[in-house]
Each structure stands twice: as structure tokens, then as C-alpha cells.
Amino acid sequence: MSGPHDSPAIETRSLTKHYGSRLALDGLNLRVERGSVFGFLGANGAGKTTAIRILLALARATSGSARLFGHAPGSAEVRPLIGYCPDVPGFPSWMTAREVLEQAATLFQLPQSTVRRRVPELLELTGLADTRARVGGYSRGMRQRLGLAQALINSPQLLVLDEPTSALDPMGRRAVLELITELKGKTTVFFSTHLLPDVERVCDDVAILSNGRVAAEGALRDVRARLGGSRSRLVVEADEPERLREALRAATRVGAGSGWVLDVAEDAPGSRALVVTVDDVEDGAARVAAVVSSLGCRLFRLEPRAASLEDVFVDLVEGAR
Numbered sequence: 001m002s003g004p005h006d007s008p009a010i011e012t013r014s015l016t017k018h019y020g021s022r023l024a025l026d027g028l029n030l031r032v033e034r035g036s037v038f039g040f041l042g043a044n045g046a047g048k049t050t051a052i053r054i055l056l057a058l059a060r061a062t063s064g065s066a067r068l069f070g071h072a073p074g075s076a077e078v079r080p081l082i083g084y085c086p087d088v089p090g091f092p093s094w095m096t097a098r099e100v101l102e103q104a105a106t107l108f109q110l111p112q113s114t115v116r117r118r119v120p121e122l123l124e125l126t127g128l129a130d131t132r133a134r135v136g137g138y139s140r141g142m143r144q145r146l147g148l149a150q151a152l153i154n155s156p157q158l159l160v161l162d163e164p165t166s167a168l169d170p171m172g173r174r175a176v177l178e179l180i181t182e183l184k185g186k187t188t189v190f191f192s193t194h195l196l197p198d199v200e201r202v203c204d205d206v207a208i209l210s211n212g213r214v215a216a217e218g219a220l221r222d223v224r225a226r227l228g229g230s231r232s233r234l235v236v237e238a239d240e241p242e243r244l245r246e247a248l249r250a251a252t253r254v255g256a257g258s259g260w261v262l263d264v265a266e267d268a269p270g271s272r273a274l275v276v277t278v279d280d281v282e283d284g285a286a287r288v289a290a291v292v293s294s295l296g297c298r299l300f301r302l303e304p305r306a307a308s309l310e311d312v313f314v315d316l317v318e319g320a321r
């Protein structure tokens, strides 16, 4: 592994975790560069929380190694550099948000002058400045925002977030994503999530975890481009979408059949555009155009659709089942 000065924010090698006979992590190799916003994706049970718990020294690996800035998880060098927010953060119910943050500041032994500045700043940043209620009366979204404020109290170099937007309404979600964007370049942000649009919005790099292993990783753009090609999609819009849909459905491959269409779906609810999945985009486009023409329909639009992260994710996770 690299030395502490040039080492990545996170590096794991062959990280393996057994819970009894269950294999939760199966030789996980992960590298998160300093300053990046890194999306850690995986279906339920893929091993995301287990990996995060090992990185935070809340669980022990069965074998393999993990380093944060070149140091062992939980070591005295690492602790001041990390901020962590679990998916469901817990706080003493009788405390106010301000008290929670002041207590966290005490644990990090921050000077009083820093606490006086930082606590109101963080309350403002997470939209809790005007809340007088005690934490016991908070909604899950409010707890998540307070958890985030707490994770930022020590101005960490690495912020680790487990499903940071899962409990938030659209406004709260947007606020958290904006906050992550603001941290870009200054703080390394490593977050697990199921919410692919969030990843598409803020992440530089991603790793897709499947059955305790990295199934794909790299720059978001590259992962999409590299893996999105396994299924090609065309968007087609004609004046009689129902008839076109029926005709394309008739060309759908069933089982080992020889149909050239893999799937047909509405582009969006109520839209007359259809998304047609084919093996080969050029051949598919020519065939779709021929179908439109044979129906005597007017063609308005026929174009390839770039793969989304969701396409890549679904392909990888379904492929691993």
C-alpha cells in the first residue's frame, strides 16, 4: 500500500467478511482518491454497510486489509480525519440539535472559539437553525440532517455517509446533494446509496457492489460508457404509438427465440415515445424504421439513448443473480 502522504482516502485489498457461514464481503478491492465524491452502490444485502462498518472500525474483517489515508481504521491518526453519518442516526431524545453538536465538538476536543462559530454554521447549513424541539420529536429526515451536521463538526477530510438521502423529502434531498457538491475538492465524500439519480448528480467516481465484490468501478462517465453498451436503446416516436408498440412487441425475443427486440417500454408515463432495447443499435434502428414504414405511420424521432447508471446497475445486478 502507499505511504500516508500520497495514499488514497480509502483503500481496501481483498477485504473479506464472514458472518458465520454467510459471506458478506468477498475480497473487496476499493480505491477512493482524495477529494472525490464517491458513490458506493449495491442492491440490498450487497455488503455496503458491512464495508463501511469495517472502514470505521465498528466491525472487524475476517481477512484482507483496509487503510484510510494510509492508516488502519480506528487508529488515532485516522479518527480526527473522519466524519460519519449512519443511515439512521441515533441521539439522546432529550437533547436539542445545538446540544448534540456541542457534545460532538467536546468529543473532538475542539476549542470553544471553533465551537461557537461551527455549531450555528452547521445548524444553518442543515436547515435546523430555527428548530427548538428536542431530538426525540424529530422526523427521520430531521435526524438525518442532524447526523450530517454532527459528521461535519470536526471539518473532516473524509465524510462517510450511509444512505444519506434515504429519509429526506425532495427539498431535503436537494439540500444534502448541494452540500455534498459544495464539499467537492475539499472533502472526500464516500456515500452508499440505492438512489441512482443522486449518484448521477453528484458523484465523480462509483463502485457497484454485487455479492460482496466490486462488479464495476471507475469514473461515473466511464462506467456508464463501458458497461452501458451491453444493451442498446433506441427512442422512437411516431404518430400511432399503440400500433407501433404492438408491432414491436411482436418482434420481441421470447426465451431462445430469434426476435430482434429485447424490450419495448414507454419512455415516460403518458409519453408517446417508446424505448426499444435491441442487441445492435444500427441494425435495430434500420429495423424500427422499416416497421414504422410498414405500418404507414409517420416517424417523428428515432435516436439512440445513452445508457443511464440505472441501466448499468440493473444489468450488473441481474447478471450476478
Ligand SMILES: Nc1ncnc2c1ncn2[C@@H]1O[C@H](COP(=O)(O)OP(=O)(O)OP(=O)(O)O)[C@@H](O)[C@H]1O
Binding pocket: 019, 022, 023, 024, 042, 043, 044, 045, 046, 047, 048, 049, 050, 051
Ligand atoms: N450482523 C450480521 N449478522 C449476520 N449477517 C449479517 C450481519 N450484517 C449483515 N449481514 C449479512 O451480510 C450481507 C451484507 O449485508 P449489508 O448490510 O452489509 O448489505 P448492504 O449492502 O448494506 O444492504 P442494504 O442496502 O440492505 O443496507 C447480507 O447478506 C446480510 O444479511
